[in-house]
Amino acid sequence: MPNPWLDPERARTWTGEGRANNPLRQEQADVLLRLSAESHPRSILDLGCGPGEIGERFLARFPGAAWTGVDEAPEVLERARARFEPHAGRTRLLQSPLQADWTEQAPGPFDLAVAVQTVHHLETEEKHVLFARVLSVLRPGGLFLMSEPVQLEAPQLFGLYRALLDHARQRQGFEPLPPGYDLDAFHEQLERNQDRLETVADQLHWMREAGFGPGACFWRHGNRAIFGGARPE
Ligand SMILES: C[S@@+](CC[C@H](N)C(=O)[O-])C[C@H]1O[C@@H](n2cnc3c(N)ncnc32)[C@H](O)[C@@H]1O
Known part of the structure; x- marks a missing residue:
């Protein structure tokens, strides 16, 4: 699946801030930071780091x-x-597809690995491989947290998810969702963005299969979730 950010125009202009289709981004970032503090991170790996927001x-x-x-x-x-120019001494940027073996260039050990709005671009099989690689570069007890859009548990729930998204948009001062934004429109949007959503439950299960300890979903709003787990000590 080609990464849509390989389109230079998209790469030069994309920003995650202030976007109506994710009015929860700031809240998610706040929660992610608070959870991350529990790993007392001195070394952090950011997968699909984007422009570094x-x-x-x-x-x-x-x-x-x-x-x-x-x-x-x-x-x-x-x-x-x-x-990151002002922080050049403590930052490192690696160019690699997440499907490749980036662990040689970033062997860790890391206290914390995060992925924000990235893992959902990978195919299912690629997610399995990624989880195993992340585990291999974490220190024992190190934490892996994802903040991602996730698959609806059932299409029948779309109306409820839509209501929540609409509520969050309006609370942040964005336009309400257009009346035509139905399940078909949602699926078309996923296709356009090449999003490969999976349920939280499946992803937590694959993390366990990869060798992580018990994981959990720590925050959820509609189809946005923050979930993950730690490498066993
Ligand atoms: C929605 S942006 C999120 C960027 C950043 N995590 C943030 O939240 O600000 C998705 C990022 O994932 C990267 N990405 C998507 N698929 C990728 C892949 N297969 N390998 C490496 N990076 C990928 C894109 O290049 C892009 O920078």
């Missing part, structure tokens, strides 16, 4: 930590490089 928040929140970002898209990494 989230990475910047990690650097500010954990001033002693070293941060490594992995992303495939050259123009996105260019933006991250410019953003």
Whole structure:
């Protein structure tokens, strides 16, 4: 599945901030940071780091930590490089598809691995391999947290998810969802963005299969979730 950010125009202009289709982004980032603090991170791996919006928040929140970002898209990494110039001594950027074996360049051990709005671009089989690789670069007890859009548990629930998204949009001052935004429109949007959503339950199960300890969903709003687990001690 080609990564849509390999399109230079998208890579140069994309920002996760202030987007109506994810009015919960700031809240999710806040929760992710709070959960991450539990791993007392001194080394952080950010998978699909993009232009570094989230990475910047990690650097500010954990001033002693070293941060490594992995992303495939050259123009996105260019933006991250410019953003992190003042922090060059504690940041590292690697260009690699997540499907490749990036662990040779980033062997860790990391206290914390995060992925924000990234893993859902991978095919199911690729997610299995990714989880095993993440486990291999975490220190024992190290934490892996994903903040991702996830699959609806059943299509019949779409109306309820839609109501929640609409509520969050309006609370943040965005336009209400258009009346035509139905299940078909939702699926078309996923196709357009090349999103491969999976349920939280499946992904937690695959993490266990990869060798992680018990995991959980720590935050959920509609089809947005923060979930993960730790490498056993
Ligand atoms: C929605 S952006 C999120 C960026 C960042 N995590 C954030 O939240 O600000 C998705 C990022 O994942 C990267 N990405 C998507 N598929 C990828 C893949 N197969 N390998 C490496 N990076 C990938 C894209 O290049 C893009 O930078």
